[in-house]
Amino acid sequence: MAASRLVVLVSGSGTNLQALLDAIDAHPEGPEGFGARVVAVGADRDGIVGLERAEKAGIPTFVCPVKAYATRAEWDAALTAATAAHEPDLVVSAGFMKIVGPEFLDRFGGRFINTHPALLPAFPGAHGVRDALAYGAKVTGCTVHFVDGGVDTGPIIAQGVVEIRDGEEEAALHERIKEVERTLLVDVVGRLARHGYRIEGRKVTIQ
Numbered sequence: 001m002a003a004s005r006l007v008v009l010v011s012g013s014g015t016n017l018q019a020l021l022d023a024i025d026a027h028p029e030g031p032e033g034f035g036a037r038v039v040a041v042g043a044d045r046d047g048i049v050g051l052e053r054a055e056k057a058g059i060p061t062f063v064c065p066v067k068a069y070a071t072r073a074e075w076d077a078a079l080t081a082a083t084a085a086h087e088p089d090l091v092v093s094a095g096f097m098k099i100v101g102p103e104f105l106d107r108f109g110g111r112f113i114n115t116h117p118a119l120l121p122a123f124p125g126a127h128g129v130r131d132a133l134a135y136g137a138k139v140t141g142c143t144v145h146f147v148d149g150g151v152d153t154g155p156i157i158a159q160g161v162v163e164i165r166d167g168e169e170e171a172a173l174h175e176r177i178k179e180v181e182r183t184l185l186v187d188v189v190g191r192l193a194r195h196g197y198r199i200e201g202r203k204v205t206i207q
């Protein structure tokens with residue numbers, strides 16, 4: 001079976017993208033392989049390390065900044081077209097800090113996953129780590145889920161747990177979450193690609 005085609009969307013340092021690239025590189029091609037390959041990396045801004053990582057790996061990139069379009073709907077259409085041009089089987093939001101619109105979801109719903117730095121449904125949104133600390137939670141972690149029309153509300157595929165240390169700062173906690181997150185994302189993407197999956201209501205089963 002041909003490797004699944006992945007388009008990865010990033011907004012920042014792209015360490016989750018790098019973990020995917022490294023895992024794919026570490027596997028042989030063919031039936032014993034990872035089961036997926038990154039065919040393009042998209043971003044909502046220029047000049048980020050995530051794009052540099054893609055360029056270094058020789059992977060095509062595209063950039064769709066929200067501000068370059070007159071309306072959010074036009075941005076949504078442009079992001080959808082730029083992503084669709086690479087004919088992905090799966091789209092991975094790996095630190096992509098924008099909420100996609102209805103056109104993107106119509107096209108890629110059910111094959112668009114996101115990784116979030118908290119144990120959903122707790123602490124959705126752009127500040128999952130900060131919000132868990134401010135709440136006084138004792139454990140947090142990361143969640144890989146399918147994206148639906150809400151903010152971090154789609155069906156959960158897998159989660160990783162991280163204990164919060166007394167007095168811990170946001171940056172240090174986020175780094176420890178990301179260590180767990182990278183392993184989880186690589187594992188989930190590989191299993192989805194190799195085994196296939198079913199989404200029934202909120203339940204995701206990897207076959």
Ligand code: GAR
Pocket residue numbers: 010011012013014015016017050094095096097115116117125126127128178181
């Ligand atoms: C990750 O922790 C990801 O969960 C988070 O951004 C980080 C990206 O790291 N995403 C969100 O907060 C989305 N709401 P990376 O650029 O090093 O992969």
